[in-house]
Amino acid sequence: MTVVAIDMTNGGHKPVTIALAGNPNSGKTTIFNALTGSRHHVGNYPGVTVEVEEGSFRHKGHEVTVVDLPGTYSLTAHSADELVARNYVMHEDPDVVVCVLDSSNLERHLYLAVQFMELEVPVVLAFNMSDIAGAKGQDIDTSLLSRFFDARIVSLVGHKGVGLEVLKDTIVEVSDQEHPRKPTYISYGREVEAELSRLIPRLEETSLDYGIHPRWLAIKLLEGDESVTTYVKDVCGESSDVLSELGKSVNRINVHFGDTPEVVIADGRYGFISGACQEAVNMTVETRHSMSDRIDELLTSNILGIPIFLGLMYLLFKMTFTMGEYPMVWIENLFSWISSTVVQSWPEGVADPMRSLIVDGVIAGVGGVLVFVPTIVLLFFAIALLEDSGYMARAAFIMDGLMHKIGLHGKSFIPMLIGFGCTVPAIMATRMLESRRDRLSTMLVLPLFSCGARLPIYTLFIGAFFADKWRTPMLMMIYLIGIAIAVILARLLRATLFKGEAEALVMDLPPYRLPTFKGLMEHTWDRAWLFVRKAGTVIVVISMILWVLTSYPKPGEDKLEGLNAEDAAQVELSYSVAGRIGKSFEPVMKPVGFDWKTTTALIGAVAAKEVFVAQLGIVNSLGEGGATSEPLREVLRRQYSPLQAFCIMLFCLISVPCAVTVVATWKESGAWYWAALQAVGLTLLAYIITFIVYQGGMLIGKVV
Amino acid sequence: MKDLCRWISRNEDAGKADPPAAGGEATVSLRDMKAGESATVVEIHGGGGLVRRLASMGILPGVRVRVVKNSGSIILAIKDNRLVIGRGMVKKVLVKPEE
Structure with missing residues (x-):
């Protein structure tokens, strides 16, 4: 957590941190953008592998920092995203959690909101897409719902900016109030409550400190939450009173309901939500999907x-x-x-x-x-x-x-x-x-x-080595x-x-919508800005390193005397570090059919695959030829067999992708070693496959 | 408030929900359901993680569902929602078909 000093320019108003949460298609990103404008950056939180975007706005003298949590359906520890959202709220302690909901799909979206409430943070419910809910004939009594959930509710139309100012007001007001942490008020029914009241005293006896009321811990233990269970096991030991009590509770619930506790608890939440919605939401007929269903008849049909x-x-x-x-x-x-x-x-x-x-x-x-x-x-x-x-x-x-x-x-x-x-x-x-x-x-x-970018390479070699009718199949x-x-x-x-179990595909099928510009x-x-910002700087450095490798050291003036420009370029490249690497790797690359020229050109191609063609032109004293350059094809035909040509294409296909790709993998995976694994692994694989093909091809050639 | 917090059946349009069938009486997996058929979810075969994940999407025992499309993967209607259930999962959801 960043330590925030009271900034005097705030005029004494305390800075506010809010977390923005919601289902993946609740329109959360739109609201994030609308709130913060272009003031974004990527936040860094310990243990967070998924990126968390951060922005800010000023309202009524408050500097409000908005943290855009990953979109999730629930707060179990099931996926990295869910764990990030939960840990952020528990450990970073935001002043307010704004939960964005799709008003036309309230009950499902409230399920997440309720779980945030269970974390004992002040929650503001942002009922987004209220225009769609309205068009559907849905009449939501927000003041009644607000009393049921004990949370402020703001109706919004995110993409039109309707309700934004009210949301800002509410955020500031809620953050100004004192919020004593209180345990959740959802009653899970007599049987579950009885088990909870057995577990809670046990939890209070231990030295557990999750920074949260034991009731939450007890619920999570009953639900079988992996991360909480592991935590309790670590602190109290496998054979602690808490865990043996838990075992008994789980058994009793199983017997009583004929269902596991996670089902019974989810039921309790939905029961509460659905009860509240029955009172406060006036629904008319189901209309939202009739058109969508008809379009889907066609678009998801088995044949078409x-x-x-x-x-x-x-x-x-x-x-x-x-x-x-x-x-x-x-x-x-x-x-x-x-x-x-x-x-x-x-x-x-x-x-x-x-x-x-x-x-x-x-x-x-x-x-x-x-x-x-x-x-x-x-x-x-x-x-x-x-x-x-x-x-x-x-x-x-x-x-x-x-x-x-x-x-x-x-x-x-x-x-x-x-x-x-x-x-x-x-x-x-x-x-x-x-x-x-x-x-x-x-x-x-x-x-x-x-x-x-690899197409020019194939065009060059296929054009040079294969007859017309073989080109397309090749x-x-x-x-x-x-x-x-x-x-x-x-x-x-x-x-x-x-x-591990393949991630099961369960996802919302939203009704078709006309996207807004x-x-x-x-x-x-x-996304485009992210690419430029994150990959840009690294790539510029890499291309400078490659430039050094392919241009230094320079041969003496005497070596270039009397040569034309193309020959001089060839001498310079072969004299450079890249040329030397190419030559010294010749023994290694010979078994796959490569000479030093190919290897040298491959080094340059790390910057971008299509550079390979230009580099081949240079090492062959032809200047930067293109993929369709006939002189280059002529030279290649003289130097290589069709088998070698095939092997070169194969190697270009499989081996280390361009520098930009490696950097993108590094940035997106969040760890350099995945990028390294990709680059080294693919290059090794390329070598092995090309080796087998070349040696196999040679063998067949000898026999035939 | 008190009456809100009691256990409320969510399948109001299906009338009162039967308690989950104890002995697999006439239950089938979602895989065996045809388009247009309705059913009540009885059980989810899988670890607690899967159960909680499906619950967060609105699929849990006692919920009434309608199969919109079945081509290995399934499009499911739950109230006014449409969900895609992938191939790997359809056989883990046990339901009791409606007559």
Whole structure:
């Protein structure tokens, strides 16, 4: 917890910290953005692996810090997100928890709110999407509900900003009041209460200090909450009175209700909520889903579901990459213009290495990052469109069967699809997966879904080595090999590193909604900015290091005398660190069919895969040739066999992804070792597979 | 307030809920339900984690559900909600079909 000194500029008003909580589709993010504007940053809390966004606003002299907790359905310790939300509230002690609820789906959303109340923090209920509830003919008596739940209620229409000022007022007012911590008032019925009153005195005898009333601990113990149970075991020992009493209580409840305590307790909560809603909510007929159900008849139909899904995806991504082309070219042109301007205005012969560092290192590096931005923005826009309209949940439903066989979640399919365009946004899209295990196993295999930047490599080699009629099947084969390896690897990861029951897919199927432009823009902007901010700096450093590796040390002037520009570039690259590494690795790479030129070009390709083609041009004294450059193909044909060409493509497909991907994995997984595992693991795998293919191919060649 | 806190059946439109069947009388798993059929959830096979997770989504014994679609994975209607239940989970939810 940050220690907050009283800031005199606040005029004596105390600073307020609030936590924003809610179900994943409660419109929480919209309210977070509306409250805090653009004042965001990523908060750091000990033990928090999931990112927690933080923002702030000023209201009536108070500086209010808003912590955006991950969206969850409950506060069990079931997923990382849930644990983060719970631990934050328990350990960081926010002044107010604002629980955002979908008013048109009150009972389900109140289930989470009630669990926050059980944590004994002051809760403000934000009834979002009150316009939809109203349109549905739902009449909510908020003042009555407010009395039932003993919490202030504010009605909101998040995306229109309706009710925001009232929410701010309420937050400030509630935070100003004294809130004695009090145990929850939900009665779980005579039998459960009897067990609780047996357990609580036992808990009070121990030295447990969870910073919370023993009643909560007792409820959690009855519910079988893993993290609380482990905690009690650690402090009191396996054979303590508390635990033996607990065993008896669980048994009695099982016998009495014919159900486990977790069911009985969940029942108690719903019973309370549903009782309150019956009194305070006037519902008319069910209308919300009739239209949606009819659309779903078509979109999730057994026969048409998958074709429509694939068609939509194809359209969306085709559009994304076609539209992304233009701004990409603009950015490339802009940066080459900046480079040439710098080169021209640089005084002749003064500090040449400095000029090269700025032009080839810094400017090229920054350009290398920014060139990704248009595609990323468009892709995130596409994803936001899928999510906000409600189609994403349908896509997960359609793909669940297929993905289940791999041991992954229906939703993992989306990042994989994006991966064919660019792995970086794909890795960032894994956020939509709730479980960390799913997220990591998807992330680690994503580079195998061959990205757009690798296409020029395939075009170059396939064009050089294979006859016309073999070209398309060959390209297909490369892509399919990638998918096959990804599937096998994902299964393997799920069986080893990320062992455990496959995260069961249970999710809301929201009614179809027309996305608002503002909502789409917010989602898109948030994610794109995150990419630039988080990956940007690291990538610039990496591209500068690669620049040093491929340009230093420089050969003496005498070695370059009488050579034309292309030959000079070749001599310089082979003299550089990269060239030397390439040469010294020749014995290692020979068994997979690579000469030093290929290896050297691969080093440069770590910056971005498509650089491989340019680097191959340079090592072969042809300058920076393109993928369709006939002279380069000619040279390649002379030097390599088709088997070698195939092996080079295979290696490029499987081996270490580009630096940007590695950095994205590092940032998204929250730990460098996952990125290292991905980079090293995939490169080793590439080596092994290419080795087998090359040696096998040679053997067959000898026999035939 | 007192009468609110008593155990209230949530399936008001199904009338009074039967107490959960003790001996698997006529229960099937969700997997065996066809689109359009309604049922009352009887039991969830799985650890406490799964039970609590499903409970937080509104699926717990005594709740009335309607199968909107079944193609391995299931789309379920609970009151005015639609939920997707993945392939791995449908067989763990035991229900008593309505006549």
